[in-house]
Structure formats: structure tokens, C-alpha cells
Amino acid sequence: MSSLASKAGCICTPGPSRPKACVHSGVCFDEVDERCSAQTCICCNRRTGPKCREGLGIREWACGECGAYHHRNINAAVNLLAAGCRRLAE
Structure with missing residues (x-):
């Protein structure tokens, strides 16, 4: 992920390490229901x-x-x- 995208935040498919990585880099993470x-x-x-x-x-x-x-x-x-x-x- 580019540094610009990581600073701005992004919407991604959920994964076990994503919330921790987002908190570590100061990016907002939230899962969106895809049903x-x-x-x-x-x-x-x-x-x-x-x-x-x-x-x-x-x-x-x-x-x-x-x-x-x-x-x-x-x-x-x-x-x-x-x-x-x-x-x-x-």
C-alpha cells in the first residue's frame, strides 16, 4: 500500500491483522457488510x-x-x- 493511501485510510476486505496494523499506523479501520x-x-x-x-x-x-x-x-x-x-x- 502506498504511503498516501495508508495515511488517508482505506476500505479493505477484513483480515485478522488489519485492525492491529491500522491502529499501529494511526489509520481508521471499519468493516463494511458485503451481504x-x-x-x-x-x-x-x-x-x-x-x-x-x-x-x-x-x-x-x-x-x-x-x-x-x-x-x-x-x-x-x-x-x-x-x-x-x-x-x-x-
């Missing part, structure tokens, strides 16, 4: 995406509520970023 992040529409915030194990093979989907078209990984990344930003704003 349903790929299923929740980034436009209307409704859970209309593919569900369960069968849904894992579906890479792109359209929201049944607002009609927005999503790629599963990009949609999940945007939802996780938004959740992290909301958490930091608290």
Missing part, C-alpha cells in the same frame, strides 16, 4: 438482483423496479464504496 451488495440496485436501492447460488452465474442484470442495467461486480463495488463512505460520515 447483498451485488443484488442491491445502485439507482433505486432495492434488492432486485440475482439471488442464491444460481444467481452467481449471472454477470449482468436489469433492475426490476427502475430498469437500470448493472454488471454484478461493478454494482457490488459501488454499493460497498457507498456503504464505506456512509460509515465514515457517521
